[in-house]
Amino acid sequence: MGIVVIGAAFVDIKGFPYDVYIPDGRNAGRVEYVHGGVARNVVEDIANVELRPTYIGLVDDTPLGESVLQKLKNHKVNCEYVRKVPDGMGTWLAVFDNNGDVAGSISKRPDFSPVLDVFEKQGDEIFANADAVVLQVDLSKEIVKKVIELSHKYGKKIFALVSNMSIAAERRDFLQDFDCFICNQQEAGILFSDDYSETPREELKYIISEKVMKAKIPGMIVTMGGEGAVYATMNGEKGACPARKVIVKDTTGAGDAFCAGASIGLTYGKTFAETIEIGSHLAASVITSSENVCPRFLPQEFGIDIEVTED
Numbered sequence: 001m002g003i004v005v006i007g008a009a010f011v012d013i014k015g016f017p018y019d020v021y022i023p024d025g026r027n028a029g030r031v032e033y034v035h036g037g038v039a040r041n042v043v044e045d046i047a048n049v050e051l052r053p054t055y056i057g058l059v060d061d062t063p064l065g066e067s068v069l070q071k072l073k074n075h076k077v078n079c080e081y082v083r084k085v086p087d088g089m090g091t092w093l094a095v096f097d098n099n100g101d102v103a104g105s106i107s108k109r110p111d112f113s114p115v116l117d118v119f120e121k122q123g124d125e126i127f128a129n130a131d132a133v134v135l136q137v138d139l140s141k142e143i144v145k146k147v148i149e150l151s152h153k154y155g156k157k158i159f160a161l162v163s164n165m166s167i168a169a170e171r172r173d174f175l176q177d178f179d180c181f182i183c184n185q186q187e188a189g190i191l192f193s194d195d196y197s198e199t200p201r202e203e204l205k206y207i208i209s210e211k212v213m214k215a216k217i218p219g220m221i222v223t224m225g226g227e228g229a230v231y232a233t234m235n236g237e238k239g240a241c242p243a244r245k246v247i248v249k250d251t252t253g254a255g256d257a258f259c260a261g262a263s264i265g266l267t268y269g270k271t272f273a274e275t276i277e278i279g280s281h282l283a284a285s286v287i288t289s290s291e292n293v294c295p296r297f298l299p300q301e302f303g304i305d306i307e308v309t310e311d
Contacts (some may be wrong), residue, residue, distance in 0.1 A: 001078065001129040003046055003267055006056040006109055006147060007039020007136030009068055010090040010161070012292065014252065021097035023104075034252075034292050035068050036092055038163040039136045041253050044293045045260030045282060047075040051306065054078040056126070058088035058114060061245070065089060081122060085114050094252070100287075102252075109164070110141050119146050126150075132157040132267035133171060134259070135176065137181070138167035148177045157267060161259045166189045172215075178267055180219035182259045188222045196222075201240045205230040209238040219266075221276060223258050229280065231272045241276045242283035253292035257282040261302075268304045278302045 017029040059065035094105035127150040137160040151158040165187040209232035228242040258279035265275030
């Protein structure tokens, strides 16, 4: 069954200016509609490393929902546990400036509760056969508790990623149950009630190390955009990795690709240092294009000795 990814699917509506972006003005440009959502992006990124993941989520019972589902299937994602329900997907509306950075955004979150029925009826078979589990931790507490319960029951590694940090911070007490929590620099600041926006990479490495040991979080990776990423574990291990230098076209999905790479590395026996190298590689491949996900790779390119099967 590969890595199981649990979380919401979104449709991203992205606006790009033709010229210098004026925040309080009218900007001529183009608008794109792209399949998105943190978990949906992550599962497609994992599939693009030919690892045949499984997606647990919802899509709309509309042609748009069917197109999201069909794209995942085309990328060889196992979608047998995805449910079609009315208004099952979220929407993310974002405007980018002329540097490719998000200038403003707003999102509509879907009701994810129907997934609980999937876990009640098929949770044992899903988790028993999973290589590891990746959970969007800002879902309902009932879902988070159920996923942790099933992961521990079957001895599976479980990783937390985040879509809305304000909600995820309310799940802070659950982070002790995850093998690794993956977030960005701003989100780490929200979690620890601080501001790390100007904190240098080497300094942040020591700060996060102290924080995770005190909070008893088993492992944490913090991405820093163009500055790279840092990691720390409850056992005192810590480190940092610079970002790859590439030409930025669109930063959307880069963090999700990093999460996918980190989840892949930790699932298949890589160290934290090796893991953030994989995440950085996938993130760099995303920001050089307007796509939300990475291009195709083979697992052997990242030192993962898994035979790719053709279905």
